[in-house]
Amino acid sequence: MLSARGAPADEWCGVAKGAVRVSSVSLSGKQITLTYVEPGTWFGDISLFDGMPRTHDSNSHGETTLLVVRKADFKELLSQHVELYDALLRLNCRRLRLMFDQVEDLNTRPLASRLAKQILLLARSYGVAQGEEIRIGLQLAQEDLAQLLGASRQRVNQELKGFERDGAVRIEPTRLVVLSKEKLLAISAR
Numbered sequence: 001m002l003s004a005r006g007a008p009a010d011e012w013c014g015v016a017k018g019a020v021r022v023s024s025v026s027l028s029g030k031q032i033t034l035t036y037v038e039p040g041t042w043f044g045d046i047s048l049f050d051g052m053p054r055t056h057d058s059n060s061h062g063e064t065t066l067l068v069v070r071k072a073d074f075k076e077l078l079s080q081h082v083e084l085y086d087a088l089l090r091l092n093c094r095r096l097r098l099m100f101d102q103v104e105d106l107n108t109r110p111l112a113s114r115l116a117k118q119i120l121l122l123a124r125s126y127g128v129a130q131g132e133e134i135r136i137g138l139q140l141a142q143e144d145l146a147q148l149l150g151a152s153r154q155r156v157n158q159e160l161k162g163f164e165r166d167g168a169v170r171i172e173p174t175r176l177v178v179l180s181k182e183k184l185l186a187i188s189a190r
Helices: 045-050 071-080 083-108 111-126 142-149 153-165 181-188
Strands: 011-017 020-025 031-037 057-060 065-070 127-130 133-136 169-172 175-178
Touching (some): 031 111, 031 142, 045 083, 071 083, 083 111, 111 127, 111 142, 142 153, 153 181
Antiparallel strands (some): 020 031
């Protein structure tokens, strides 16, 4: 485990390769996937700034390489490079905008649209082009995909089967293959 909910904030992490699964535990004790942190993305800085405990669990998902900056080094870096404050402010503004987009999508878009949009995001972040197809390199069970969308696995399965019939994706065990970005874009725009 990289960091645990309630753990002290003692490091700032950046994903260099692979993915980090950010999760929470439901009232019933079930672990729920909230997001995957992709390469080039940093996390853990909020707790370093506000001094409060971490709010979620973070686990590497498959083979992952992280850049880890200790709290003391983070503070030293900020004192020597005050321009980093602006970069971190922009990073957190981007996160906030993404969060608002997700809340808006959850409340205004049908599941098919949200699912198509999520598959396109995963393909952009973890896609491996193979001719005309894009294989999402992240091992992702339908339950995890459903959790990312706030939906049931059964509903996500139904939508994925429809996408497959329409020639937009191919479903493989723990993998999705994008066959047509254009079809997914059209579904996501509905």
